[in-house]
Amino acid sequence: MATRTDLDGRPIKPLTICMIGAGGFIGSHLCEKLMSETPHKVLALDVYNDKIKHLLEPDSLPWAGRIQFHRLNIKHDSRLEGLIKMADLTINLAAICTPADYNTRPLDTIYSNFIDALPVVKYCSENNKRLIHFSTCEVYGKTIGSFLPKDSPLRQDPAYYVLKEDTSPCIFGSIEKQRWSYACAKQLIERLIYAEGAETGLEFTIVRPFNWIGPRMDFIPGIDGPSEGVPRVLACFSNNLLRREPLKLVDGGESQRTFIYIKDAIEAVLLMIENPDRANGHIFNVGNPNNEVTVRQLAEMMTKVYAKVSGETVLESPTVDVSSKEFYGEGYDDSDKRIPDMTIINKQLGWNPKTSLWDLLESTLTYQHRTYAEAIKKSIAKPSAS
Numbered sequence: 001m002a003t004r005t006d007l008d009g010r011p012i013k014p015l016t017i018c019m020i021g022a023g024g025f026i027g028s029h030l031c032e033k034l035m036s037e038t039p040h041k042v043l044a045l046d047v048y049n050d051k052i053k054h055l056l057e058p059d060s061l062p063w064a065g066r067i068q069f070h071r072l073n074i075k076h077d078s079r080l081e082g083l084i085k086m087a088d089l090t091i092n093l094a095a096i097c098t099p100a101d102y103n104t105r106p107l108d109t110i111y112s113n114f115i116d117a118l119p120v121v122k123y124c125s126e127n128n129k130r131l132i133h134f135s136t137c138e139v140y141g142k143t144i145g146s147f148l149p150k151d152s153p154l155r156q157d158p159a160y161y162v163l164k165e166d167t168s169p170c171i172f173g174s175i176e177k178q179r180w181s182y183a184c185a186k187q188l189i190e191r192l193i194y195a196e197g198a199e200t201g202l203e204f205t206i207v208r209p210f211n212w213i214g215p216r217m218d219f220i221p222g223i224d225g226p227s228e229g230v231p232r233v234l235a236c237f238s239n240n241l242l243r244r245e246p247l248k249l250v251d252g253g254e255s256q257r258t259f260i261y262i263k264d265a266i267e268a269v270l271l272m273i274e275n276p277d278r279a280n281g282h283i284f285n286v287g288n289p290n291n292e293v294t295v296r297q298l299a300e301m302m303t304k305v306y307a308k309v310s311g312e313t314v315l316e317s318p319t320v321d322v323s324s325k326e327f328y329g330e331g332y333d334d335s336d337k338r339i340p341d342m343t344i345i346n347k348q349l350g351w352n353p354k355t356s357l358w359d360l361l362e363s364t365l366t367y368q369h370r371t372y373a374e375a376i377k378k379s380i381a382k383p384s385a386s
């Protein structure tokens with residue numbers, strides 16, 4: 001492999017990376033990138049490894065020996081500190097991060113996103129190890145504009161909705177809206193990490209992902225996850241399309257999101273890993289402001305793309321409105337709009353996303369159809385024993 005250089009033209013030395021949550025959606029794509037394009041080593045920590053098994057076996061793989069899987073739960077495992085000490089850099093991806101859990105399992109959500117992250121920060125700080133911590137765009141909560149009168153022209157003013165790392169406030173709903181247990185836990189761990197940086201010199205980078213989507217995100221209920229499970233929207237809509245069911249639009253699908261292709265986002269993370277002088281001490285929005293849709297528009301686009309990749313016809317009624325109370329239960333609330341300001345990541349890392357929403361949905365739904373269509377047909381043909 002030719003000597004790789006950083007953004008300032010300096011040679012990049014091979015790193016050992018302790019990646020916590022490596023077995024998840026983002027972790028599996030990050031491991032793929034690190035193994036196929038860099039000389040770095042990965043200590044992959046997770047409770048599960050089904051999404052990275054293709055990287056771990058067989059021993060004849062070109063990167064064999066550069067990735068080690070350690071099955072552990074960071075809640076209570078004495079091996080954690082030793083693995084962080086062995087590495088140059090720790091990346092913490094571990095979290096409960098599916099909204100259906102936030103208002104139904106608020107204690108688990110808070111423990112997972114705040115309490116369980118505390119020892120990771122502590123071990124990095126005490127051992128002078130660099131930390132890249134995965135937070136969320138959800139720490140911004142709701143936009144300032146969402147509190148303006150519905151017909152206020154100020155709602156069109158970017159100052160009232162563009163989300164900026166160093167100036168935007170964090171605006172959550174009231175305490176009984178337990179959906180915000182996750183975002184609040186993420187906000188507090190961000191503040192703790194920032195304080196460690198200020199007081200003890202911890203070298204940290206915080207990542208705020210804006211709806212990264214792609215293959216291997218979450219699970220298809222009843223196929224590679226619990227039948228009653230509620231994954232994030234990409235997997236929910238994929239499941240509906242695969243089962244020829246109407247896509248459920250929560251509260252009419254009015255909320256807006258910007259979606260970014262996982263492969264574009266991973267490029268940004270690799271730049272953070274290999275350019276510490278430009279990334280340390282920063283919080284980065286990582287998203288695609290050009291890919292903004294309402295959830296209803298997402299459903300319509302996914303329906304069109306799925307018809308193209310599967311060759312199947314579109315249902316008479318491809319969507320159905322459902323209340324958030326019915327879909328998520330008590331205590332749900334939502335972010336109205338999430339547009340990332342890109343100034344800081346452009347300045348520090350010169351990074352921009354590339355892939356349009358249509359193109360990323362085409363590659364993702366091709367993967368979903370190829371991976372799940374047969375299994376779904378079989379499960380429908382012989383329903384599970386009652």
Ligand SMILES: NC(=O)c1ccc[n+]([C@@H]2O[C@H](COP(=O)([O-])OP(=O)(O)OC[C@H]3O[C@@H](n4cnc5c(N)ncnc54)[C@H](O)[C@@H]3O)[C@@H](O)[C@H]2O)c1
Binds near residue numbers: 020047095136
């Ligand atoms: N995917 C996105 O669009 C997105 C958006 C915002 C924030 N994030 C954040 O990025 C991170 C990764 O998200 P993802 O989409 O890959 O989620 P994911 O659920 O696919 O991956 C999380 C992984 O962490 C592991 N994990 C959780 N608790 C653990 C524990 N106690 N010990 C060991 N492993 C544990 C899980 O087994 C899972 O493999 C999370 O912190 C999430 O909050 C992701």
Ligand SMILES: O=c1ccn([C@@H]2O[C@H](COP(=O)(O)OP(=O)(O)O[C@H]3OC[C@](O)(CO)[C@H]3O)[C@@H](O)[C@H]2O)c(=O)[nH]1
Binds near residue numbers: 136209231234236253
């Ligand atoms: O069947 C469905 C599923 C969801 N919705 C609505 O889609 C919007 C997006 O929902 P989802 O992808 O579950 O998650 P959010 O974007 O709300 O939050 C996530 O974003 C970042 C992260 O931190 C980690 O991924 C997580 O919190 C939403 O409006 C749902 O109500 C639907 O209509 N139908």
